[in-house]
Amino acid sequence: MAGSYMLKHKVHPIIFPSFKLDDVPSLDVKLSDISIGTSAAPSLLPPYYFKDGDNEFHLVDGGIAAGSPSLVAVSEVVQELNEKISHFIPVNPNKPIKVVLLSLGCGRGEPALRLGARDARFLSFNQWVPVLAIDLAAAAADINEYHLASVFPDLPSSHNYYLRVEEYNLDSTIGGANSTQENMDKLVKVGEDLLKQTVKIQNVTSFVPYEKPSEGTNAAALKRLAKILYNEKQYRLKMKSVEKGGRPFIG
Numbered sequence: 001m002a003g004s005y006m007l008k009h010k011v012h013p014i015i016f017p018s019f020k021l022d023d024v025p026s027l028d029v030k031l032s033d034i035s036i037g038t039s040a041a042p043s044l045l046p047p048y049y050f051k052d053g054d055n056e057f058h059l060v061d062g063g064i065a066a067g068s069p070s071l072v073a074v075s076e077v078v079q080e081l082n083e084k085i086s087h088f089i090p091v092n093p094n095k096p097i098k099v100v101l102l103s104l105g106c107g108r109g110e111p112a113l114r115l116g117a118r119d120a121r122f123l124s125f126n127q128w129v130p131v132l133a134i135d136l137a138a139a140a141a142d143i144n145e146y147h148l149a150s151v152f153p154d155l156p157s158s159h160n161y162y163l164r165v166e167e168y169n170l171d172s173t174i175g176g177a178n179s180t181q182e183n184m185d186k187l188v189k190v191g192e193d194l195l196k197q198t199v200k201i202q203n204v205t206s207f208v209p210y211e212k213p214s215e216g217t218n219a220a221a222l223k224r225l226a227k228i229l230y231n232e233k234q235y236r237l238k239m240k241s242v243e244k245g246g247r248p249f250i251g
Contacts, residue, residue, distance in 0.1 A: 013066065014059070017076050019083070026055045038062045044177055068141045070103040070164075074151055099151065100228055105166030107174070107190065108138055145202040163225050164202065165218050167194050168209050195219040 014027075021028045029052045037048040037059030048059045066072050077099055115123075145164070152162035167190055174186050199215035202208075215221050 013062070014057075015072060015076070017079075019076075019080050026052070028052075029057070033057070063137065066140075066144070068103060068105070068144045070101060071144045071147050074099060074101060074148065098232075099162075100225065100232065101148075101152070101162045102222075102225055103162070103164045103166075105141075105164065107167040107170035108141075109170040109172045142202070142204075142207045145207075146204045149204045161225060161228055163199070163221050165194065165222070166200070166209075168200065195222075 016027050016029070016034050029050075033048070033050045033052070037050075037057065039061060040046065040048045040059060041061040041063065045061075048057075050057050062069060148162060170190065171186070174183060174190065195218050197218055198211040198213055199218055199221050200209040201212050201215075203210060
């Protein structure tokens with residue numbers, strides 16, 4: 001599943017879910033085209049045009065519609081479950097749905113606007129542009145966390161697991177538009193340091209992240225998530241083997 005934003009004709013978000021291709025064959029396009037389209041961040045990379053058969057696509061970064069695609073991903077999984085897709089393990093109605101989600105952030109720095117309402121009312125349109133581009137995108141990501149809180153419990157369990165890895169205090173001098181080797185090295189260092197940090201959870205009332213020592217470091221949480229995914233994969237292989245009447249798969 002991947003998402004982007006369609007320009008021209010009917011301007012709207014566009015999702016490329018693999019399980020809907022039989023019903024909407026026009027979405028069956030090359031992964032390379034989807035990847036370029038969903039990465040075409042306005043002002044950094046040009047919008048991407050390609051044609052597949054009679055269908056034209058005019059795409060920009062999916063972040064225009066969904067700054068964090070986590071909620072979209074969960075929605076697609078729930079839709080698949082509702083459609084009873086054959087390759088999904090049957091869900092026991094008496095047990096919670098097992099959803100495993102890893103969300104990797106791009107880093108968040110200081111807000112672009114730190115003014116009270118009395119001062120902000122005098123801002124011109126051009127002065128509001130940074131707010132619309134930065135602060136509102138961050139706010140949209142916060143709202144995603146708010147919605148995801150209804151899907152995942154606060155404490156991870158064998159039934160539900162959601163891990164968000166984000167640098168909430170990114171140095172403002174490290175910008176995504178700076179592709180110099182020096183800046184790339186700084187970003188690598190940020191990532192390495194982030195692995196050593198304690199897992200942070202977003203409070204969906206105050207929207208202030210807080211550390212959760214019981215979860216350990218981000219590196220430890222990622223290893224735990226990888227183990228959950230590995231065990232799930234082994235279980236699915238075993239179920240497929242049993243369904244085909246063969247011997248159970250032994251990992």
